[in-house]
Every structure is written in structure tokens, then in C-alpha cells.
Amino acid sequence: MRCAILADIHSNLAALEAVLVDIKERGGVDQIWCLGDIVGYGPDPGECLRLLREQELTCVAGNHDWAAVGNVSIADFNPDAAAACRWTARQLTPEQVEFLKNLPLTLICDDFTLVHGSPRDPITEYMLSVASAVINFARLTTSFCLIGHSHVPCIFEYFPETRLCQIRELVPEEPVKLNGRRLIINPGGVGQPRDGDPRAAYAIYDSQHQTVVHYRVPYDIAATQERMRRHGLPQFLIARLSFGW
Numbered sequence: 722m723r724c725a726i727l728a729d730i731h732s733n734l735a736a737l738e739a740v741l742v743d744i745k746e747r748g749g750v751d752q753i754w755c756l757g758d759i760v761g762y763g764p765d766p767g768e769c770l771r772l773l774r775e776q777e778l779t780c781v782a783g784n785h786d787w788a789a790v791g792n793v794s795i796a797d798f799n800p801d802a803a804a805a806c807r808w809t810a811r812q813l814t815p816e817q818v819e820f821l822k823n824l825p826l827t828l829i830c831d832d833f834t835l836v837h838g839s840p841r842d843p844i845t846e847y848m849l850s851v852a853s854a855v856i857n858f859a860r861l862t863t864s865f866c867l868i869g870h871s872h873v874p875c876i877f878e879y880f881p882e883t884r885l886c887q888i889r890e891l892v893p894e895e896p897v898k899l900n901g902r903r904l905i906i907n908p909g910g911v912g913q914p915r916d917g918d919p920r921a922a923y924a925i926y927d928s929q930h931q932t933v934v935h936y937r938v939p940y941d942i943a944a945t946q947e948r949m950r951r952h953g954l955p956q957f958l959i960a961r962l963s964f965g966w
């Protein structure tokens with residue numbers, strides 16, 4: 722089985738389409754595992770939901786998905802994120818609202834736990850440090866965990882003998898071997914990368930070869946920015962896409 726791992730699409734249809742084309746060109750996948758935040762920030766929440774749900778999709782909730790449908794408060798959102806969230810809420814059909822409301826916080830697929838933020842705090846914790854990774858490894862009932870939320874592609878490895886943990890960057894096209902390891906992997910963000918590389922990010926899990934491979938995909942950033950401008954979305958959210966930040 723091959724699964725595409727997508728996170729933080731954030732209503733960026735041009736980025737999502739480019740990733741789906743890239744997946745096809747790499748021989749396709751049997752399923753898409755989505756780690757949440759399909760919506761929020763970008764100009765095409767409805768279209769992104771429609772396109773993703775045409776795929777064989779397994780998906781957990783992100784904070785923006787739940788904020789857009791009132792499952793969680795936007796009190797912690799910065800003013801730009803809150804404005805985009807209120808705009809997003811107005812674009813969704815009642816059926817799409819129901820879909821987002823009913824997304825689970827955590828799912829287990831094969832030997833992977835899927836969450837948006839972290840195992841201990843599925844939609845709010847940003848897993849960026851070894852200290853938080855150690856605590857979260859202790860919560861895991863699977864060997865592997867897939868996370869999004871920070872939009873930064875990276876890999877945490879836990880070494881049970883020493884109880885130490887390490888963080889590394891995910892290198893595009895370089896297969897990560899899974900066998901016998903304990904890993905937490907963030908594939909990076911499809912629709913709003915934040916590691917200084919503006920290209921869309923995702924990964925593919927291959928169960929036969931027991932690998933995860935990270936990929937970067939160029940997309941038409943200007944097209945997304947133009948659509949955001951047309952909808953009056955915040956200038957900062959438009960500008961950051963150019964820089965991957």
C-alpha cells in the first residue's frame with residue numbers, strides 16, 4: 722500500500738492540485754492520509770474540501786478546520802488568522818460544515834498515529850522541540866506518528882535504550898527507513914510552508930518498502946495570491962506564501 726501524507730492544505734487549491742499531479746506522476750497512491758487544516762488562510766476552502774473528498778481519504782481535524790465550524794474558539798488566533806477563519810466559515814456549505822465538525826482528533830492507521838498537533842494535545846500543540854517530542858513519544862501506542870500544525874517538515878526519532886530523542890530535517894527525495902524505529906514525522910505544509918521554502922510539501926508512505934519519502938512541489942503561488950486579494954484576505958497571509966514563511 723502507498724499513502725500520500727498531506728497536512729495544512731489551508732484552502733490553497735493551486736498547491737493541492739500541484740501535489741495531486743505530483744502524486745500521480747510518482748505512480749499514484751491507494752489512500753490519502755490528511756493531518757488536518759484543510760481550510761483556513763487561503764481562498765478556496767470549498768474546492769479543497771471537494772477535491773480531497775474525491776480521493777480515498779482518511780483525515781483528522783486541524784485547529785482551523787474546527788475553528789471554522791465553531792468546534793473550538795478563535796480566541797487564540799492572531800487577527801489575520803481570525804479574519805480568514807470568519808471568511809472561511811461563510812464559504813462552507815452546511816454539508817461541508819458537518820464533515821469538518823465530525824472529523825476525529827486522532828486516528829490509528831497501520832502502525833501510525835495520525836494527529837494535527839501532537840498525541841497529547843491533538844490540535845493545539847506545536848511539536849518543534851525534542852523536549853515535547855520525548856513527552857509525546859511516551860503517549861504513543863504505535864511505532865510511528867504523523868503530525869502537521871507547525872508546517873515545518875521534520876523528523877523526531879526516539880531511542881528507547883538511551884531514552885534520548887533527536888530532531889532532523891526531512892530531506893526531499895531521501896527515503897526514511899521505518900523498520901524497528903520510533904519516529905514522529907511532519908511532512909510539512911501543502912498550502913502554507915513555513916520552513917523558508919515556498920514549494921508545497923508532502924510525503925508518501927510505502928508499506929511494502931517501509932519507507933516515508935518527503936517531496937517538494939512548485940505551484941502557481943501568484944494564482945493563489947491573486948485569488949486571496951480578490952476575496953480581501955489579509956495582506957500578510959498573501960505575502961508570506963512567496964517566502965514560505
Ligand code: ZN
Pocket residue numbers: 729731758783785870871872
Ligand atoms: Zn496549519
